[in-house]
Amino acid sequence: MLRRKARRAQEDDDPLDAAQERRVRAVLALGGVPQADLPDGVQQVRLRLLERAASGREAPRDVSAWAAVVASNLAMDWHRARRRQERLGERLAALRRQEHPSGEDTSVLSLAVAQGLDELPDSQRQVLVLRFYADLPVRSIADELGIPEGTVKSRLHTAVRALRVRLHQNEVV
Amino acid sequence: MTAEHNGADALMAAITGEPLPDEARADAALLAGHRAAEADVALLRQQLGVIGDALAGDARPRRKPAPAARNRRRVRTAAFGALAAAAVATVLSGMAWLVTQSGGGAGFGVSADKEVGAKADTSAGSPFADPGYLACARLVAEGEVTDVEQVPGAAGQERITLHVTRAHKPAKTAEEITFVLDGSAGPKSLHLYDHVLVALPRHTASPDHVVVGDVPIARERARIVRALPAARELGCE
Numbered sequence: 315m316l317r318r319k320a321r322r323a324q325e326d327d328d329p330l331d332a333a334q335e336r337r338v339r340a341v342l343a344l345g346g347v348p349q350a351d352l353p354d355g356v357q358q359v360r361l362r363l364l365e366r367a368a369s370g371r372e373a374p375r376d377v378s379a380w381a382a383v384v385a386s387n388l389a390m391d392w393h394r395a396r397r398r399q400e401r402l403g404e405r406l407a408a409l410r411r412q413e414h415p416s417g418e419d420t421s422v423l424s425l426a427v428a429q430g431l432d433e434l435p436d437s438q439r440q441v442l443v444l445r446f447y448a449d450l451p452v453r454s455i456a457d458e459l460g461i462p463e464g465t466v467k468s469r470l471h472t473a474v475r476a477l478r479v480r481l482h483q484n485e486v487v
Numbered sequence: 488m489t490a491e492h493n494g495a496d497a498l499m500a501a502i503t504g505e506p507l508p509d510e511a512r513a514d515a516a517l518l519a520g521h522r523a524a525e526a527d528v529a530l531l532r533q534q535l536g537v538i539g540d541a542l543a544g545d546a547r548p549r550r551k552p553a554p555a556a557r558n559r560r561r562v563r564t565a566a567f568g569a570l571a572a573a574a575v576a577t578v579l580s581g582m583a584w585l586v587t588q589s590g591g592g593a594g595f596g597v598s599a600d601k602e603v604g605a606k607a608d609t610s611a612g613s614p615f616a617d618p619g620y621l622a623c624a625r626l627v628a629e630g631e632v633t634d635v636e637q638v639p640g641a642a643g644q645e646r647i648t649l650h651v652t653r654a655h656k657p658a659k660t661a662e663e664i665t666f667v668l669d670g671s672a673g674p675k676s677l678h679l680y681d682h683v684l685v686a687l688p689r690h691t692a693s694p695d696h697v698v699v700g701d702v703p704i705a706r707e708r709a710r711i712v713r714a715l716p717a718a719r720e721l722g723c724e
Binding site: 336339340341342343344349352402405406409421422423424426427428431442443445446447448449451452467470471474475477478481 | 496530531534541640689
């Protein structure tokens, strides 16, 4: 009984709810953070949120958006510090092989998009994930990353154009 | 690849979600470029959701559980993200999804009365009666189908262009919206000039509910009108 109460208290104190945690994991993964390191990444986001509260600063107005931006920055730092990242296309293909060893049902489109993401520079992939996965407006991305709105737009434009060219050339879409 | 008209860029408009200026809309080539860009952006948004969830090891179903009669092959292809997870986890996360949809999640911050009301409405069988569902919907709109295209490389998926005649959420949308229909939301395909009501959840480019026909839409519209005020007071998550 005591253990259950303690667990509930711990859950109540968790600054990220389950949906926010899922989102953080996905943003980290899309940023190339390897699967094995995702729990560490989520903990880092939690820690930063708790540190923010402990320092007396106001809680973020939109915790989900804030957490997505922090996670995307962590993914960028991850690459700089460790000089490695997981190839999304390879990992996605591996996941598919685990689920469907026969190769049946392989989604050509998903693999092509994942491989396209692999080819993007980190800075372009970061804004792409924040815009189209985390659903943040361009202005919010610019504010959160501390870069001009025009830079966000130009990175998005270049990234989406590159992906379109790749997908159309490969006749995936 | 990128259509422009006096500085108006079709791809950029699709990326930012801003409507094209009226002057630019008169340019047929730019308009066609904008539609194509919107479709590609919608597809990209959907795929990021699928890939992100798969790589995150997320077992959460991306849309409501499928009706039993659904074509299994189409389901397997569309639910790529969910395939990365074990069956047990899928069941558990499915339960969590149901709790959220019923308004019982703590994250909504609704009063006990509203929760009871939402549950009662939901029990009537329509998600559009549920303020919790509407609060988390990215877009709820009615319109007429103006274009249907097969998505190459994604069997059974159609790219639908809808001329919006009534926007419920947000109150204003682009005149035309594009989404990918994968058959999991109701009808497996739509036809030119169909009158449809669609609801798109956050982070996806595919609707999780599609209603076709004047009479069913009128019924759902009444529920939406009743539930929207409460939905506006709720936060999603």
